[in-house]
Amino acid sequence: MQDWMIVLIIIGVILLLPVGWFISTMNTLKRKEVKVEEAESGIDVALTKRFDALSKLVQTVKGYAKHEAETFEKVVKWRAGLPKELSLEQKQEFMGRMNEVQSGINVAVEAYPDLKAEKVFVNLQNSINNVEEHLQAARRVYNSNVSTLNQRIVTFPTSIVAGMIGMTRKKFFEADEAKKSDVEISF
Amino acid sequence: MNDKLSYYQDKKARSEKFILIGGAVALLGVLSLFIAASTLPGGFEVLIVVILIGLIFVGVGFAQFSSVVKKFKNDYLKEMISEWIEDGYYDPKRGLSPAQVYHCEFLKKADRFHSEDLLTGKIDGVRFEASDIQLQERRQRQTKNGTQTYYVTYFKGQMYVFDFNKDFEGFLQVLENQRPQSRRKYDRVKLESIEFNKKFNTYSTNQHTAFYILTPQFQERLMAIERAHPGKIGFSFIDNQLHMAINNNKSNFTIHLFRRIDEALIKAFKEDLQVIYNIIDELKINKRIFKEA
Numbered sequence: 001m002q003d004w005m006i007v008l009i010i011i012g013v014i015l016l017l018p019v020g021w022f023i024s025t026m027n028t029l030k031r032k033e034v035k036v037e038e039a040e041s042g043i044d045v046a047l048t049k050r051f052d053a054l055s056k057l058v059q060t061v062k063g064y065a066k067h068e069a070e071t072f073e074k075v076v077k078w079r080a081g082l083p084k085e086l087s088l089e090q091k092q093e094f095m096g097r098m099n100e101v102q103s104g105i106n107v108a109v110e111a112y113p114d115l116k117a118e119k120v121f122v123n124l125q126n127s128i129n130n131v132e133e134h135l136q137a138a139r140r141v142y143n144s145n146v147s148t149l150n151q152r153i154v155t156f157p158t159s160i161v162a163g164m165i166g167m168t169r170k171k172f173f174e175a176d177e178a179k180k181s182d183v184e185i186s187f
Numbered sequence: 188m189n190d191k192l193s194y195y196q197d198k199k200a201r202s203e204k205f206i207l208i209g210g211a212v213a214l215l216g217v218l219s220l221f222i223a224a225s226t227l228p229g230g231f232e233v234l235i236v237v238i239l240i241g242l243i244f245v246g247v248g249f250a251q252f253s254s255v256v257k258k259f260k261n262d263y264l265k266e267m268i269s270e271w272i273e274d275g276y277y278d279p280k281r282g283l284s285p286a287q288v289y290h291c292e293f294l295k296k297a298d299r300f301h302s303e304d305l306l307t308g309k310i311d312g313v314r315f316e317a318s319d320i321q322l323q324e325r326r327q328r329q330t331k332n333g334t335q336t337y338y339v340t341y342f343k344g345q346m347y348v349f350d351f352n353k354d355f356e357g358f359l360q361v362l363e364n365q366r367p368q369s370r371r372k373y374d375r376v377k378l379e380s381i382e383f384n385k386k387f388n389t390y391s392t393n394q395h396t397a398f399y400i401l402t403p404q405f406q407e408r409l410m411a412i413e414r415a416h417p418g419k420i421g422f423s424f425i426d427n428q429l430h431m432a433i434n435n436n437k438s439n440f441t442i443h444l445f446r447r448i449d450e451a452l453i454k455a456f457k458e459d460l461q462v463i464y465n466i467i468d469e470l471k472i473n474k475r476i477f478k479e480a
Contacts, residue, residue: 126476133353133477134399136398
């Protein structure tokens with residue numbers, strides 16, 4: 001093989017290496033971004049389930065917790081499911097509103113021991129606990145994936161690729177302080 | 188001490204006497220063989236007979252001891268456990284089946300499998316099964332006399348299977364310095380707690396399930412269980428069940444030679460059972476707040 005050919009191959013390899021690294025890093029970042037998006041849709045599913053479970057509970061207790069039923073009506077516009085364009089902040093707000101309704105119901109039914117003992121009510125409450133656990137899990141999965149992606153985005157040299165493809169740090173889905181603890185029946 | 192315990196203790200003490208007397212006679216025979224056999228006419232043959240008689244006594248003693256232990260476990264302990272635990276069932280001869288044990292997917296298949304002291308029942312509404320497990324691997328080594336096969340124990344301890352209080356999809360394993368022993372596609376999951384990630388390796392086929400089961404509080408409880416139980420511990424969450432295995436080189440419900448069958452022994456057995464109560468209580472799997480009543 002001619003010397004000039006060897007030099008050409010070496011130059012080619014030297015040029016191709018960064019290109020290969022760039023493509024591979026870009027793909028890794030994109031894959032992680034897709035995982036974040038998947039996790040966000042997991043939150044949407046969990047929020048919708050929680051909304052449905054809360055609707056059933058409100059129907060059951062509306063005779064006992066009128067104020068909470070009215071509060072719930074205000075979020076009923078999302079009965080058909082969460083709009084796709086809803087921002088993370090709006091989702092957090094939606095979750096907060098549902099928490100308010102739930103807490104209000106918990107306090108309101110405190111005065112009705114018969115209702116609390118009803119099997120239908122207990123099952124509904126358990127179903128809400130379960131949906132809440134799923135929602136918290138979805139939130140944590142999302143935050144875990146965001147954390148992994150953000151670490152890549154800010155760490156050199158991956159940060160160069162992230163900057164070139166316009167990828168920026170994602171926001172975390174903040175938890176309502178009260179919901180960070182284990183789900184417990186509070187009445 | 189109650190009459191039943193005294194009955195077993197008397198029988199056990201008699202078997203121990205046989206072992207002691209037989210052992211002493213055999214030992215005396217062996218010592219005499221070295222010291223005085225040449226000075227006695229026909230002494231060698233006499234001493235061999237003495238040793239044999241001693242060994243027969245030891246053999247009879249061990250047979251009696253084994254029989255007393257079996258009877259005690261089959262009759263007394265079985266009855267006690269059915270009184271202590273709701274739907275309690277105990278079988279000293281049986282244990283969890285190989286299929287049940289390997290279902291946890293973190294114990295590799297053994298060349299020699301042994302399980303005993305099967306215990307099943309319900310505590311605070313939680314169904315459970317437990318047994319002692321011993322798993323051994325066959326190995327070979329070359330000696331001047333050819334190839335020698337021997338067995339090495341890689342797991343000796345207890346396995347517990349509990350009904351879990353959450354329904355979930357997928358498979359989850361929380362292991363101490365181990366990997367899943369399955370062809371299933373498990374991915375490593377990193378949780379928020381650095382301490383938990385240091386202590387355990389978490390693998391799951393479904394990231395959501397891992398976070399759903401392993402809430403921050405549940406992670407704390409698993410670490411508390413690990414601290415309370417010496418030995419290598421593993422948890423797996425499969426088919427809405429929690430499998431827990433402790434490799435601690437111990438056996439439950441063991442009766443030793445020269446240890447009395449009395450209230451203290453019964454207390455020790457209750458402590459063996461206490462592990463099950465502790466796990467249910469500590470992990471709060473008795474809280475049925477996620478399933479329909």
